[in-house]
Amino acid sequence: MKTRDIAEAARRASRSLAGLDRTTKDSILASIAEALENNRDVIFKANREDLAQAEKDNLETPLLKRLGFQEDKLAEVVEGLKALTSLEDPVGRQLDATELDEGLELYKVSCPIGVIGMIFESRPDALVQIAGLSLKSGNAVVLKGGSEASRTNRALFTVISQAAEQAGAPQGWIGLLETRDQITDLLGMDDLIDLLIPRGSNEFVRYIMENSHIPVMGHADGICHIYVHHDADVDQAVKIILDSKTQYVAVCNALETLLVHRDIAPQLLPVLAQALDQAKVEIRGDSNVRHTIPTAKAAVDQDWSTEYLDYILAIKTVDSLDQAIDHINTYGSGHTDAILTQDAQASKRFFAQVDSSSVLWNCSTRFADGFRYGLGAEVGISTGKLHARGPVGLQGLMTYKWQLYGQGQIVGDYSGGGKTYTHRPIEHQKPF
Secondary structure, X not given: OOHHHHHHHHHHHHHHHOOOOHHHHHHHHHHHHHHHHHOHHHHHHHHHHHHHHHHHOOOOHHHHHHHOOOHHHHHHHHHHHHHHXXXXXXOOOEEEEXXXXXXXXXXXXXXXXXXXXXXXXXXXXXXXXHXXXXXXXXXXXXXXXXXXXXXXXXXXXXXXXXXXXXXXXXXXXEEEEOOHHHHHHHHOOOOOOOEEEEEOOHHHHHHHHHOOOOOEOOOOOOOEEEEEOOOOOHHHHHHHHHHHHHOOOXXXXXXXXXXXXXXXXXXHHHHHHHHHHHOOOEEEEOHHHHHHOOOOEEOOHHHHHOOOOOOEEEEEEEXXXXXXXXXXXXXXXXXXXXXXXXXXXXXXXXXXXXXXXXXXXXXOHHHOOOOOOOOOOOXXXXXXXXXXXXXXXXXXXXXXXXXXXXXXXXXHHHOXXXXXXXXXXXXXXXOO
């Protein structure tokens, strides 16, 4: 099937999808979850074949880790789909209401964006997440996964599309692209695709941003920081740092750079070095860090702006909170940054001045995730400042429209015709 045919089918389906009620959408989501579990053997077999081929092709370690889709990943995506059914329908929500005059009422109402183009590398679980979120939010979706996951993506797409359509979803609401040339086709379809969401490497995302007129929502890097203030609890800090770095290294919300206040470094670094060594994490530090941790490698400027996605951690000592904030805003990617401290005022200043989509106090950077934030799941992390920011769940896939209810009014009556606008807030709900 040609790329344009897939996109046109998605556009047609999006109009029907926008009108589905919550009960129907939740029923479809439940059917998809059940079908995924019932077809686990087919999906797992396809994934094992992808993994075997990826190992032969010497796929980079971070991408190889993301490629796996077995019992743990299936359980996660099924839980995410079920969580979506517990969320309120985001479509048709009254966001604002104003009486322009008696009998002339204006409502701001949420509605789907339309057709989402999702382009991602590795991570076949992303296919399930975006499919579920798109359906719940009333959006059609066209998917393009990496060739390294082609068998898994095809198996997941087949199960999802068949289960959804049998349960009442409009035909064509989800489409799958499978060749590199189709990416180029998709990037030029600004008449059919309303939003592109790329997930992948820095170079990959930048390529998408630079080669399409379609709005793009996403992030190019996940350079996440933790700053340890001089009064932090050392045991708590070690626990949080270890989780942020090693709980799952090949993800965008994993810790990449640790900033340590000079006053707490002598107490923290020896304990932390031992914990990181046990976790097989390589340390790259400045001269102060290497004085305390002789096994650490020398950090260079490039380390402060590198997303490792691996068992490597850059550590730098700083003299103050201001210096930490300046470093984060200089080298960070606007993704997720945390402060560890017992000083509420220090945290307040950190929250106000660190320019990132998620800022955290005394907890792991790994919490910056759509499912953990209670969004049901996420289509990705947006580090932009317009429309959606941070983990993008249902609300990030919505826009709004203005609905004006009248009783025969005309503008001429308000342009020298004697009538005036009231512009009063409306407390009641829209008529329908």
